[in-house]
Amino acid sequence: MSLRREILLSFWIQGAGAASVLLAALLLGATFGPEVQGGFSRAKAEIEFIAAVALFGLPQALFFHVKSGRLGLTRALRFAFRSVLIALAIGACYAVVRHGRAGSLDALLLGLAVAACVAHGQLRAMTLLSPRTEWFGLVTAAPQVVIFLLVAAVCAGSVNAAVAPVWWTTFAVAFGLGAGLAWQRLRRSTAPRVVGEVGWRSLAHYGLAAWLTAVLFTAAVLVMQHVVETSNGPAALGQFTLAMTLVQVPLTPIGYAAPLLFRRWMEHPGAAGSRRWARILFVLLVGVAMVVWAAAATWPDLGMGPAYDGATRALAVLLAGGAAEAASRLLTIQASASGLPWIAVRAECARWAVLVIGWLLPVPGGLLAVATIWSLAAAAAALVFVVHARTTSASPAGVR
Secondary structure, eight states, rough: OOHHHHHHHHHHHHHHHHHHHHHHHHHHHHHHHHHHHHHHHHHHHHHHHHHHHHTHHHHHHHHHHTTTHHHHHHHHHHHHHHHHHHHHHHHHHHHHHHHOOTTSHHHHHHHHHHHHHHHHHHHHHHHGGGSSSHHHHHHHHHHHHHHHHHHHHHHOOOOTTSSSSHHHHHHHHHHHHHHHHHHHHHHTTOOOOOOOOOOOOHHHHHHHHHHHHHHHHHHHHHHHHHHHHHHHHHHHHHHHHHHHHHHHHHHHHHHHHHHHHHHHHHHHHOOHHHHHHHHHHHHHHHHHHHHHHHHTOTTTTTTTTTGTTTHHHHHHHHHHHHHHHHHHHHHHHHHHHOOTTHHHHHHHHHHHHHHHHHSSSOOOEEEEEHHHHHHHHHHHHHHHHHHHHHHHHHHGGGGG
């Protein structure tokens, strides 16, 4: 199957998953208001952050080395399952430290949610070893569809949607089912022939870069949500997280294509093509941001009611940052496929530098100011790739 057909098929399959998450957030906002919707998004961000920590960058590192024939699939799966056990402990400890849930079922629920998310992330990456890429799409979309179904059940039932354990249980069930689906597929798959086993040093070097990139980004999202809530209140958190969810809509196709591009660019390096597409996406999303900003005069609340007043302008500003984010994500894929994952780490450090400066400076309060700081930080991250591209263009030997 050609790369174009693989990506189009991935769009259709994974599109159902992305639409499910978006509909879940919109349904919660419409049913319970921004406070509950913000709580759902905060629980999701917490789980994704802890899972990013517990993954240790292994999905990318293991796939890279198995695909290149440097690591056997059986040994790779042993690494993956060990990280799931560690994730269970990390999630439970986080619940105790952050939420004061010592000795309670809640600590176990958050631990199970994180462990299920990690299992799904590890096994999902391995399904790309199969030539039939539709399985990767199905494994990716399955937990998202389940999340929507469970959210719909909460909205229709009498469950207290304002407490975090409800959402921890939701994510534990959804990611657990997704991991089970991936495992069933991997039991019938074959891996490339191993031509030489890599040691811990090579695996850790690559994995550490992927780990730092994921942890720094998810931590930035989590801390930003905390800043919004503490400085502007739960309603503002709901507005901000809804706008961030909508920003993911144009970024979602990149997420769909990322694993396929990663595999393709490992086989056929495509630095020039990735840079061209990064420029195109940046220009298109800046144009979308301008249209949304203009629409804010007549549609200030995203159609969600007075509780979301002002969210449209925040969305426009976040979309401008999303333009830079889209470029960064494409160039991150290309760098990782070339065996240069540490460029993305430098980009995330640049993002954090701008965020810290923005938090320390006496900027005006409000949702729009927070959105501006986030978008400037995204632009700083993208600038790192621009500088690297110019450096490697001047020195072709620097690109693998």
